[in-house]
Amino acid sequence: MIDYKYDTQLLIEGKNLDDSKVRKYFEKNFKGDCLLVVGDDELIKIHFHTNEPWKVLEYCASVGEIYDIVVEDMDRQSRGLQG
Numbered sequence: 001m002i003d004y005k006y007d008t009q010l011l012i013e014g015k016n017l018d019d020s021k022v023r024k025y026f027e028k029n030f031k032g033d034c035l036l037v038v039g040d041d042e043l044i045k046i047h048f049h050t051n052e053p054w055k056v057l058e059y060c061a062s063v064g065e066i067y068d069i070v071v072e073d074m075d076r077q078s079r080g081l082q083g
Helices: 019-029 053-063 074-078
Strands: 006-013 033-039 043-050 065-073
Touching: 006 053, 019 033, 019 043, 019 053, 043 053, 053 065, 065 074
Parallel strands: none
Antiparallel strands: 006 043, 006 065, 033 043
């Protein structure tokens, strides 16, 4: 049983980005696990398992320009189907 169904990954590009601030926002506002927020003041990589990937995308788009977006259904993958 998977608690958080969607593996959500993306890049945020911008200026004066703060990966620590982004990480804290995720921890306070989103339910999920396997959080990875790494980067610098111009580019941040996000990896997060959640049941509400659209909320993650909405927030990240408010921080900077988002691209290389991947949302995969891990439940489907665990059943041998394309995610």
